[in-house]
Amino acid sequence: MLRVGVLVSGGGTNLQAIINGIQDGTITNTELVTVISNNKNAFALERAKKHGIEALCISPKDYETREQFNDALYDVLEDRALDLIVLAGFLVVIPEKIIKRYENQIINIHPSLIPSFCGTGYYGLKVHEKALERGVKITGATVHFVDCGTDTGPILLQKAVAVKQGDTPKQLQQRVMEEAEWKILPQAVTLIANHKVRVDKGQVLLLEETSC
Numbered sequence: 001m002l003r004v005g006v007l008v009s010g011g012g013t014n015l016q017a018i019i020n021g022i023q024d025g026t027i028t029n030t031e032l033v034t035v036i037s038n039n040k041n042a043f044a045l046e047r048a049k050k051h052g053i054e055a056l057c058i059s060p061k062d063y064e065t066r067e068q069f070n071d072a073l074y075d076v077l078e079d080r081a082l083d084l085i086v087l088a089g090f091l092v093v094i095p096e097k098i099i100k101r102y103e104n105q106i107i108n109i110h111p112s113l114i115p116s117f118c119g120t121g122y123y124g125l126k127v128h129e130k131a132l133e134r135g136v137k138i139t140g141a142t143v144h145f146v147d148c149g150t151d152t153g154p155i156l157l158q159k160a161v162a163v164k165q166g167d168t169p170k171q172l173q174q175r176v177m178e179e180a181e182w183k184i185l186p187q188a189v190t191l192i193a194n195h196k197v198r199v200d201k202g203q204v205l206l207l208e209e210t211s212c
């Protein structure tokens with residue numbers, strides 16, 4: 001069983017998609033061990049508790065230095081003996097110590113087709129605002145492994161979503177979630193859990209046909 005920890009900051013709809021996938025059997029060989037948020041008010045924590053999953057708040061605000069926060073997060077992740085860490089709308093920069101320890105064991109969901117609309121400052125609704133400003137006709141979502149850069153790691157799955165004329169950022173965000181994020185994130189987890197993913201020289205090789 002793949003032992004998974006999900007890191008969240010907000011509503012947790014992507015977390016919910018993973019919980020649902022485990023419950024309905026579309027994600028196999030996976031145990032959701034812990035959900036960690038930097039924000040004690042994140043609704044994602046309520047979702048975890050409702051399903052009997054450990055829900056923890058580890059916030060930089062509760063530590064004197066960033067290093068102390070980094071160490072606390074590191075220690076909890078180590079203690080839970082995780083095989084995979086999923087960043088599902090986690091808005092805190094992951095310390096290098098954790099990235100190095102969990103090389104090719106951390107994935108992130110990003111609400112655009114990387115390399116468009118990604119990198120520093122591109123998160124949440126801002127991504128969709130920028131996509132609409134630029135006037136793209138297609139956007140989407142990406143699941144990628146996390147390396148030391150911002151949204152620069154090997155791409156695992158992507159799914160395109162049409163932009164409709166007159167879309168507001170919120171409407172576009174919702175469509176990208178429904179049509180792409182909630183599909184490819186659970187799919188990525190089950191692919192990893194079933195040993196269907198290999199990373200070689202910065203590229204992801206899928207050992208199974210996928211239909212995103």
Ligand code: GAR
Nearest residue numbers: 010011012013014089109111123124
């Ligand atoms: C999602 O749209 C996710 O792609 C985005 O935050 C949202 C979290 O929603 N992540 C980023 O922008 C990361 N750069 P959720 O809490 O409902 O899953």
